[in-house]
Amino acid sequence: MESEGIVYLNGRFVARGEARIDPEDRGFLFGDGVYEVLRVRASQPLFVDRHHARLTRSAGQCEIAQPFDRAGLEALARELVARNGISDGIVYLQITRGVASRAHVFPPPGTAPTVYAFARATVEDPELWARGVSAILLPDERWGRVDMKTVNLLPNVLAAEKARRAGAYEAILVREGVVTEGSHCNAWIVRQGVALTHPTGPHILAGVTRDTVLRAAARVGVTVEERPFTAEELLGADEVFLTGTTTGVLGVVQVDGTTVGDGRPGPVTRALDGGYRALVEEEVARARAAVAS
Numbered sequence: 001m002e003s004e005g006i007v008y009l010n011g012r013f014v015a016r017g018e019a020r021i022d023p024e025d026r027g028f029l030f031g032d033g034v035y036e037v038l039r040v041r042a043s044q045p046l047f048v049d050r051h052h053a054r055l056t057r058s059a060g061q062c063e064i065a066q067p068f069d070r071a072g073l074e075a076l077a078r079e080l081v082a083r084n085g086i087s088d089g090i091v092y093l094q095i096t097r098g099v100a101s102r103a104h105v106f107p108p109p110g111t112a113p114t115v116y117a118f119a120r121a122t123v124e125d126p127e128l129w130a131r132g133v134s135a136i137l138l139p140d141e142r143w144g145r146v147d148m149k150t151v152n153l154l155p156n157v158l159a160a161e162k163a164r165r166a167g168a169y170e171a172i173l174v175r176e177g178v179v180t181e182g183s184h185c186n187a188w189i190v191r192q193g194v195a196l197t198h199p200t201g202p203h204i205l206a207g208v209t210r211d212t213v214l215r216a217a218a219r220v221g222v223t224v225e226e227r228p229f230t231a232e233e234l235l236g237a238d239e240v241f242l243t244g245t246t247t248g249v250l251g252v253v254q255v256d257g258t259t260v261g262d263g264r265p266g267p268v269t270r271a272l273d274g275g276y277r278a279l280v281e282e283e284v285a286r287a288r289a290a291v292a293s
């Protein structure tokens with residue numbers, strides 16, 4: 001396995017090849033852990049407030065001790081970005097319920113959580129945003145609390161792999177006829193100029209990008225309705241797009257082989273992509289100014 005990069009494990013920065021996790025870690029045995037993925041742009045970790053709030057919520061709902069305050073999370077992200085010389089990329093952070101002799105019930109009080117984090121460079125292929133991507137529809141086979149960002153991602157993994165094998169970028173998930181979200185991003189449609197996305201609640205992850213796009217929509221004058229929509233509505237939509245930390249705002253131009261609109265990312269998708277990118281640049285400037293002051 002490649003051993004590049006400096007990662008963070010339980011209070012120490014070590015070469016990835018030297019990071020060791022106990023096989024009785026509950027993250028490994030039970031998927032008993034939570035995680036976050038932050039976007040890094042121009043070496044600035046973005047939207048730290050929102051990621052910290054969601055991490056605290058996910059960990060709290062799982063009763064996992066979350067050791068970071070907001071400043072601590074930002075400091076960790078910055079250190080990983082600096083040590084790995086990242087300009088554009090992501091920071092990944094995972095916290096599990098720690099190491100204990102295998103039993104489903106919680107380990108004894110005082111068991112330390114395992115904290116693992118890394119930073120990685122990502123490269124955007126601008127063609128994806130210019131041309132749009134394809135998606136397939138699949139049944140949403142996940143549990144009923146996907147608002148908690150846990151590492152239990154097996155249904156997402158299986159759905160993403162089915163999409164890949166179908167030559168599609170993403171699997172869009174459908175629960176009782178209603179579109180929830182993608183395997184790794186939030187799903188939106190546009191009908192008669194109005195952007196629709198599933199309301200937050202137990203059946204979707206409240207995406208940080210989704211939230212940023214809601215703010216972008218208000219700026220660029222796009223009306224949004226947070227309401228459930230059906231797979232049928234999606235197949236008849238004028239536009240379909242996805243949002244996520246590693247996805248940005250990405251037009252979907254084909255679903256299950258059916259062309260969406262005129263087969264290109266539509267005007268509302270492009271307006272929201274522009275608005276989102278502007279907010280990202282403002283966040284970069286804000287983060288830089290906060291460090292300088």
Ligand SMILES: Cc1ncc(COP(=O)(O)O)c(C=O)c1O
Nearest residue numbers: 184185186205207208209244245
């Ligand atoms: C299932 C799911 N929905 C939505 C998202 C988008 O969330 P965010 O915009 O915070 O990256 C993700 C991102 O990982 C995800 O895994």
